[in-house]
Amino acid sequence: MKKLRLIVAGALVLGVITSCDKEEINTNEAEEETSSTSNTKAPTSTGEGGSLAQFTIVENHLYTIDYKTLNIFDLSNPDEPVLVETINMGVGLETVFHQNGRLFIGANNGVHIYDITDPRSPQEISQFNHVTSCDPVVANDHYVYATLRGGTTCGGVLSQLDVIDISNVQFPNLAGTYELMNPYGLAISKANEQLVYVCDGYEGVKVMDVSNPYGIQIVQIYEGLEALDIIEDDNNHLILLTRTGIYQFDATNPTDLIEKSFIPVQ
Numbered sequence: 001m002k003k004l005r006l007i008v009a010g011a012l013v014l015g016v017i018t019s020c021d022k023e024e025i026n027t028n029e030a031e032e033e034t035s036s037t038s039n040t041k042a043p044t045s046t047g048e049g050g051s052l053a054q055f056t057i058v059e060n061h062l063y064t065i066d067y068k069t070l071n072i073f074d075l076s077n078p079d080e081p082v083l084v085e086t087i088n089m090g091v092g093l094e095t096v097f098h099q100n101g102r103l104f105i106g107a108n109n110g111v112h113i114y115d116i117t118d119p120r121s122p123q124e125i126s127q128f129n130h131v132t133s134c135d136p137v138v139a140n141d142h143y144v145y146a147t148l149r150g151g152t153t154c155g156g157v158l159s160q161l162d163v164i165d166i167s168n169v170q171f172p173n174l175a176g177t178y179e180l181m182n183p184y185g186l187a188i189s190k191a192n193e194q195l196v197y198v199c200d201g202y203e204g205v206k207v208m209d210v211s212n213p214y215g216i217q218i219v220q221i222y223e224g225l226e227a228l229d230i231i232e233d234d235n236n237h238l239i240l241l242t243r244t245g246i247y248q249f250d251a252t253n254p255t256d257l258i259e260k261s262f263i264p265v266q
Contacts, residue, residue, distance in 0.1 A: 043101050043116055050229040050241070051106075051136035051147075051185040056098045061119040063103060065093045070105065072120060084120050099139045102169075106137035111144055113169060128164050128172040136185045136229075138196075142167060143175065145196050145210070147183035159183055161198055163213040176213030180206075185229030189254040191236060195219070197254075199227035205240065207255055220255045 043058045055064040062073040062081065070093070072085040092108035103122060105112040110129040114122040134149040144164040150157040159182060165175040182201030189195040194211040205227045207220040226243040233239075237260075238251040245264040249257040 043098075043119065049097075050231045051097060051138045051187060052095055052229045054094075054096060056096050056103070058098050058116060058119065061116075063096060063098075063116075063122075065096050065105060067091060067093055069093070070096075070103075070114075070122065072122070074120075087122065094134065095136050097137050097139060100141060102139075104137045104139045104144060106135040106146060108135055111135070111137055111146060111164065111172070113144075113166070113172070126170050126172055128174075130162060130174075138186055138188055139166070140188055140193055143210070143213070144172065145186055145188065147180065147186055147198060149183050161186070161196070161208065161216065163210055163216070165213070176210075176216055178208065178216040184227065185241075187230045187232055187238075189251070190232050190234065191251065191254050195254050197230050197232075197238070199230055199240075201228075202226045205230065205257075220257075222257060 049056060055062060057075070060075050062075055064071045064073070068089060068091045070087040070089055071083060074082045074084045089105070089112065093105060094108060095106040097104045101116055102125070103114040103116055105114065110127055112127050113125045115125050116122050128144070130146070130148060135146050137144060137146045139145065142165070144166055146162045146164065148158055148160050148162060150159045159180045161178045161180055161183065162174060163176040164172050166172045180198065180200050181203045184199040184201055186196055186198045189197065194209060196208045196210050198206045198208055200206050204221055204223040204225055206218050209217045209219050225247070227240060228243065229241045231239045232251055236250060236252045238249040238257060240247040240249065245262055247262050248260045250260055251257055
């Protein structure tokens with residue numbers, strides 16, 4: 001079962017190498033299941049996906065992005081998906097992440113936040129602008145976490161983790177930053193939401209304590225691999241995509257990952 005799980009996850013994680021600098025690895029699945037924060041039940045995702053994903057499935061709808069558009073497909077009949085809406089959002093779209101009835105779309109100029117209470121008619125809630133850069137995004141109910149990678153065709157020179165406060169989602173604001181070397185994807189620990197896994201390229205995976213956004217700290221570094229994206233499921237299985245292959249870790253203790261298996265990728 002472990003090998004089967006890894007093979008399936010690997011197929012999803014590898015995707016197509018297409019984003020802003022032609023090096024991003026797309027993870028073509030949906031994000032984690034979400035919970036309601038109001039009397040109206042929020043839409044829920046139907047799978048797991050990484051921060052570099054370019055599409056996500058939320059209940060009976062598939063949301064995909066290309067460089068400039070958000071596309072919505074009705075999956076009520078899975079054998080015959082129907083494109084029901086295409087929204088022109090400008091240019092520079094890179095990643096999409098679903099959390100609690102909201103889409104967080106990473107673009108090379110910022111983060112767009114959309115409400116999908118009406119799944120066929122997303123409404124923009126707000127936008128957080130940052131310097132031009134490649135921009136994977138993940139979120140919970142309180143913060144958005146985005147890695148900015150400079151020195152690519154996305155533009156910009158900064159490489160850092162941004163923590164964006166969305167306690168007032170209509171007015172997101174920067175709560176903290178941390179300088180990195182070569183960041184790609186990231187994930188919020190499910191065992192402890194105050195920890196974020198950051199794939200910092202050739203510097204490996206960094207486990208970062210973000211409990212104080214003004215004083216972010218690295219609590220663990222897993223070196224010796226070039227980390228690109230990371231996914232954690234509800235059973236504390238952590239799937240890590242690297243340049244050389246796909247690792248599976250036991251993340252029961254997020255600061256003491258235990259390697260379970262590895263599949264090399266040519």
